[in-house]
Amino acid sequence: MTDDGTFEIFLATVPGLEPVLCDEVRLKGFRAPKVVPGGVVLRGGWPEVWRANLWVRGASRVLARIDAFRAVHMAQLDGRARRVPWAAVLRPDVPFRVEAASLGSRLYHEGAVAQRVETAIRETLGAVSSPEAEVVVRVRIERDLCTISIDTSGELLHRRGHKEAVNRAPMRETMASLFLRSCGYDGSEPVVDPMCGSGTFVIEAAEIAARLNPGRSRHFAFELLATFDAEAWARMRDVKSARVPAVRFHGFDRDAGAIAMSAANAERAGVSEFVSFRQGAIGDLAPPDGPPGLVMVNPPYGTRVGDKGKLAPLYKALGSVLTTRFAGWRVGIVATEARLAHATGLSFLPMAAPVPHGGLRVSLYRTDTLG
Structure with a gap:
């Protein structure tokens, strides 16, 4: 110092x-x-x-x-x-x-x-x-x-204090927020996740749009330090920056349990009024009413969840639905293998290097606006 x-x-x-x-x-x-x-x-x-x-x-x-x-x-x-x-x-x-x-x-x-x-x-x-x-x-x-x-944090910061229920192979909120930002998301457009799992992308997008501070609901280790000023901290936390988003955020999943998890997590995060979760297969996916935005999806990788040999048709079906029904939208797909990402048939922008995630290395595949 x-x-x-x-x-x-x-x-x-x-x-x-x-x-x-x-x-x-x-x-x-x-x-x-x-x-x-x-x-x-x-x-x-x-x-x-x-x-x-x-x-x-x-x-x-x-x-x-x-x-x-x-x-x-x-x-x-x-x-x-x-x-x-x-x-x-x-x-x-x-x-x-x-x-x-x-x-x-x-x-x-x-x-x-x-x-x-x-x-x-x-x-x-x-x-x-x-x-x-x-x-x-x-x-x-x-x-x-x-x-x-x-x-000064204590528990890792992805533990926002809202998500109690998680699915297999969950993505941390911190990484989800950075992937959203990498896709140009700033809170002004709708987000759709066709395989929402426990709702991380949808809830994170809604919180960004609503200007909710990620650490609003949790305790931090710095509160136990000699430098801590409880009154100053209370004033900082009490500053109101929240707003009502102009758009909504949508999650879909074929698993009813995932939908229930996502809805419960959104309720705890205080964003239920801005989000919707619905059970359905990829073939039933359709864009919501309103302006186009961002489709953000973290499909199965075939390492811990699913079977690699069966995943190419799933990625192909996803790409087909997005190509035919989501004109005007952008897409972000998190995947471990280029082969699976390209099975969607989508054209991707230049990529950054893979990043570590749960013992694997994943890449973010981004598209420009779909025609």
Whole structure:
């Protein structure tokens, strides 16, 4: 931290989607965000940390980087760790835990690194360490540069606090929001998901259109820090930005259980009046009344859900329906294999590199406006 109370704030995201997150962060009013491997960095103070957790849809966690120094042996690490102003950030009455990572450094034993920093905090602050603690101090040593951060989010940020029911192979809300943004979605047009599962794309699109803050319903780890100002945080949360969307959002699925899940999740998210979910096969899919918009779909991949050998006809049927009935719409399809995506017969725009998702690598296939 510098004398003016600012520090580097790191917003983590899926590797490969950093530029998309950076665009969102910039549009949310944060100053001078910069793309780095694994996320976005900016400078600010604790109010910016709170806003990032409350406002930003595509980040998986927000780290406050409170100190950085070079360390090439344990005694050096121990000495520098004891000079970190822990009392300015952590509370002595709140348990903490330390997690360490080392890459290309002489201090390669991550367990020993974590133990040294944990001991320094206990002996200088008087706080108790616990493996179940919600407050996490993250130590990263890369090429002998040690960066000490506080994980201000706690639970990963895709856990908005609304989705209790999920289907198999769910997509995280954070990734869904970035894929929507990658397709040019800004909340002004309808969204249709023909295979909605637990409703992630539809609900996320509705929340964006309604200007609902993604972190409005949950608790954050920064509420347990010495820097937390409950009154200022309450004022920030109470700022009303919501609006009634001008369009609606539609989910379809052949499985009745998925429709029930989606409806329940939308109810908890407070967007039921803007969305509809209906059971039906791909062949029954038709565009809703009103202006065209975006079809966003995360079909089965054939790895954990479904059988690859049977999926090509499903993708072909989807492409046929979209081509013949959805003129004027754009399409975004998440897939693991180009072969399946191209089975739709759709023409795709240039692609970005695949990104990790649940142990797989997926790509977003986007179309221009369908003729």
